[in-house]
Amino acid sequence: xxxxxxxxxxxxxxxxxxxxxxxxxxxxxxxxxxxxxxxxxxxxxxxxxxxxxxxxxxxxxxxxxxxxxxxxxxxxxxxxxxxxxxxxxxxxxxxxxxxxxxxxxxxxxxxxxxxxxxxxxxxxxxxxxxxxxxxxxxxxxxxxxxxxxxxxxxxxxxxxxxxxxxxxxxxxxxxxxxxxxxxxxxxxxxxxxxxxxxxxxxxxxxxxxxxxxxxxxxxxxxxxxxxxxxxxxxxxxxxxxxxxxxxxxxxxxxxxxxxxxxxxxxxxxxxxxxxxxxxxxxxxxxxxxxxxxxxxxxxxxxxxxxxxxxxxxxxxxxxxxxxxxxxxxxxxxxxxxxxxxxxxxxxxxxxxxxxxxxxxxxxxxxxxxxxxxxxxxxxxxxxxxxxxxxxxxxxxxxxxxxxxxxxxxxxxxxxxxxxxxxxxxxxxxxxxxxxxxxxxxxxxxxxxxxxxxxxxxxxxxx
Amino acid sequence: xxxxxxxxxxxxxxxxxxxxxxxxxxxxxxxxxxxxxxxxxxxxxxxxxxxxxxxxxxxxxxxxxxxxxxxxxxxxxxxxxxxxxxxxxxxxxxxxxxxxxxxxxxxxxxxxxxxxxxxxxxxxxxxxxxxxxxxxxxxxxxxxxxxxxxxxxxxxxxxxxxxxxxxxxxxxxxxxxxxxxxxxxxxxxxxxxxxxxxxxxxxxxxxxxxxxxxxxxxxxxxxxxxxxxxxxxxxxxxxxxxxxxxxxxxxxxxxxxxxxxxxxxxxxxxxxxxxxxxxxxxxxxxxxxxxxxxxxxxxxxxxxxxxxxxxxxxxxxxxxxxxxxxxxxxxxxxxxxxxxxxxxxxxxxxxxxxxxxxxxxxxxxxxxxxxxxxxxxxxxxxxxxxxxxxxxxxxxxxxxxxxxxxxxxxxxxxxxxxxxxxxxxxxxxxxxxxxxxxxxxxxxxxxxxxxxxxxxxxxxxx
Numbered sequence: 001x002x003x004x005x006x007x008x009x010x011x012x013x014x015x016x017x018x019x020x021x022x023x024x025x026x027x028x029x030x031x032x033x034x035x036x037x038x039x040x041x042x043x044x045x046x047x048x049x050x051x052x053x054x055x056x057x058x059x060x061x062x063x064x065x066x067x068x069x070x071x072x073x074x075x076x077x078x079x080x081x082x083x084x085x086x087x088x089x090x091x092x093x094x095x096x097x098x099x100x101x102x103x104x105x106x107x108x109x110x111x112x113x114x115x116x117x118x119x120x121x122x123x124x125x126x127x128x129x130x131x132x133x134x135x136x137x138x139x140x141x142x143x144x145x146x147x148x149x150x151x152x153x154x155x156x157x158x159x160x161x162x163x164x165x166x167x168x169x170x171x172x173x174x175x176x177x178x179x180x181x182x183x184x185x186x187x188x189x190x191x192x193x194x195x196x197x198x199x200x201x202x203x204x205x206x207x208x209x210x211x212x213x214x215x216x217x218x219x220x221x222x223x224x225x226x227x228x229x230x231x232x233x234x235x236x237x238x239x240x241x242x243x244x245x246x247x248x249x250x251x252x253x254x255x256x257x258x259x260x261x262x263x264x265x266x267x268x269x270x271x272x273x274x275x276x277x278x279x280x281x282x283x284x285x286x287x288x289x290x291x292x293x294x295x296x297x298x299x300x301x302x303x304x305x306x307x308x309x310x311x312x313x314x315x316x317x318x319x320x321x322x323x324x325x326x327x328x329x330x331x332x333x334x335x336x337x338x339x340x341x342x343x344x345x346x347x348x349x350x351x352x353x354x355x356x357x358x359x360x361x362x363x364x365x366x367x368x369x370x371x372x373x374x375x376x377x378x379x380x381x382x383x384x385x386x387x388x389x390x391x392x393x394x395x396x397x398x399x400x401x402x403x404x405x406x407x408x409x410x411x412x413x414x415x416x417x418x419x420x421x422x423x424x425x426x427x428x429x430x431x432x433x434x435x436x437x438x439x440x441x442x443x444x445x446x447x448x449x450x451x452x453x454x455x456x457x458x459x460x461x462x
Numbered sequence: 463x464x465x466x467x468x469x470x471x472x473x474x475x476x477x478x479x480x481x482x483x484x485x486x487x488x489x490x491x492x493x494x495x496x497x498x499x500x501x502x503x504x505x506x507x508x509x510x511x512x513x514x515x516x517x518x519x520x521x522x523x524x525x526x527x528x529x530x531x532x533x534x535x536x537x538x539x540x541x542x543x544x545x546x547x548x549x550x551x552x553x554x555x556x557x558x559x560x561x562x563x564x565x566x567x568x569x570x571x572x573x574x575x576x577x578x579x580x581x582x583x584x585x586x587x588x589x590x591x592x593x594x595x596x597x598x599x600x601x602x603x604x605x606x607x608x609x610x611x612x613x614x615x616x617x618x619x620x621x622x623x624x625x626x627x628x629x630x631x632x633x634x635x636x637x638x639x640x641x642x643x644x645x646x647x648x649x650x651x652x653x654x655x656x657x658x659x660x661x662x663x664x665x666x667x668x669x670x671x672x673x674x675x676x677x678x679x680x681x682x683x684x685x686x687x688x689x690x691x692x693x694x695x696x697x698x699x700x701x702x703x704x705x706x707x708x709x710x711x712x713x714x715x716x717x718x719x720x721x722x723x724x725x726x727x728x729x730x731x732x733x734x735x736x737x738x739x740x741x742x743x744x745x746x747x748x749x750x751x752x753x754x755x756x757x758x759x760x761x762x763x764x765x766x767x768x769x770x771x772x773x774x775x776x777x778x779x780x781x782x783x784x785x786x787x788x789x790x791x792x793x794x795x796x797x798x799x800x801x802x803x804x805x806x807x808x809x810x811x812x813x814x815x816x817x818x819x820x821x822x823x824x825x826x827x828x829x830x831x832x833x834x835x836x837x838x839x840x841x842x843x844x845x846x847x848x849x850x851x852x853x854x855x856x857x858x859x860x861x862x863x864x865x866x867x868x869x870x871x872x873x874x875x876x877x878x879x880x881x882x883x884x885x886x887x888x889x890x891x892x893x894x895x896x897x898x899x900x901x902x903x904x905x906x907x908x909x910x911x912x913x914x915x916x917x918x919x920x921x922x923x924x
Contacts, residue, residue, distance in 0.1 A: 164500055167500070423903075439885050
């Protein structure tokens, strides 16, 4: 790329929708938010601290407590109306020693260790491990078909791949993740002694990706472990030519529930202080990673939104509140506590936006809400698309997020920031979710996008 | 990010514009191109080979020759109608030993080495180096103002920053790069003994970014060197409190021009074989990097376009030609040779698309052309925006690229692939331009986008 810019910029028809003093002060203000975000952002530096000092901040862990203190201290520097810690109850699960999955015998390969990560809420194996024959499955339905006859005493291996041909990777994830969430418990019902799950990623590589699995009865757990996609392919290949025996060792444990906190800061509304617009992400991460994109990015972006509104001199009519939810990954204790508190208070949860899909270039804002009021409100919000056109961002209908979703019963207008999704499942729930995968500008553009929609909602109402 | 997908996908209003057997076969075919690209792409693996085996492939270098053989061999595997090497003439510049820039004396700092990279076509210093006082400048005009009186015997230091508040980073680049291209020669005119240029990046870090500088008279060169932005800030800061003497050492040299090649492969058109649609990137890179994004990505994407059209069974009416241009970075010898050859032939250069802005998620296709025919043709192409809507890609007016730009006199309809630009200047012309910065899916989506527009142009004409 040499002098290409001369061609590009002499000819490109870039529309400047906004000039100071022109009719559209809103377009001007929004441009100011983007410019401020790109030029005076703090979020990346905050994220560098969070990921280096508070990596592996699974709810209930010492690292999560450190993250609470770290982010609260940042909020305290911003000159907000109020900051506080909101108590919540979280389940506590610990991985224990490094899990082990090993192909013991097969037609070709023996004594081969696989790249593995126990799933959240996995049970422990006996101390000596479990060695058993592997049965490959591709769905929950297949588990039911095989039943006790096919699964008793076996290791169930869920291997339906993430569909990488889907344009939106969240759809690819959606195409496979039921196996991780429900597969191990279902296999345990039929007597399987352990479960292996193909990692949820479009890539074929050696990186295992963890995530939650659900055992309704925590006394009936089995070891449930994600293995890397390359290893899953190997295992599947070996199973073509005869039985494969695998040994599995975990010493995970689930401890009693514990108290923790959401971290909150707000700018009080000048006119409607009891009408609250929430912007939030989740503070917890998986234990094995920095949680840079998931969801350190969302936390620092949410704090940056307040910073941007203050720095650009905006005086909100409504209260703008940043909520760093605890425990999204493993139980939503934080979201539940926030919703319960909201129920008791006189506040109106007016609108909420969640950022929990990575700190990548924002591509859209998706909106949902209680049916009775949603259509009219969405019409209004949708009309603001023109303001986002210069930033290539679209307002659409769609899901919001796992945390703010708890506000749906309040009639809250719910939104989710939709960043470009192509890279998310490279790093999702894996040791590779590190700060070097986050780009400062992309992160800042997400903050500016959320600040802009909040500005419009606050100024014009819904 | 836990069960967020359930919310997202149960509610999102995703429009499927295409179903097999429905009215719109074109939407279906384009979906097939994207699906094939995401599921059966080869480009990332090609790029892994190119970057590991043929890093530092500056035109005229042994590595560039290796890259010619490497990519020709790939094209030969695709089952194309024809592949060939097209001779061209390229200038030859060599960096020589590692350049050195050192703060010798200043008010605070002494003997501090800076992170530096000589610019392409920089001259050599005397063997012992040059030590002189630094003068900071912010524009070419300022150089003229200072004149011989201010610059003779001095080291000119161009330090106007890349504007990082611009949404599109190519605009930020455009806001500063004239200093790199024209600054050193202008300073030399007024007797400066060397030139330092602040690296062209929005980041404040220790990574120097090279690029071409232009000396019209190659016997009147001076050492011209990019320094990292952190070092530029330090230097500027030191200059606030008194004179700073810096020593500079380079032993770059410019050798006589040399023969090289463009690498070309094509699928012959069934109906209009003499009407050619070009897709291309440039094969050369800077000497100090893998050139993964710039422009290894563009090369493998251009080859992938042919692969995708073959794999999806498309039989083009016109000839679809992939051209890997040599020497875009330092003289455009390849583009000139292609244009000259085109002039001599009976072919019509019908349309051309260039990909030289990084292998990131595609956001648009920008179009330009000779005035007399452009407006009508663009109207037709612009109407195809609907086909790209599901992929969040927009067809706009705008520049094409430095290589295909040479076809403008032929009345060719010219296009440029416009990927997301946020990360490009993190790695542009720097040692950090490596394969690990390229995402397989983003790369593949760029190929699918170009294959789609080529399909439409070929099928319906312009």
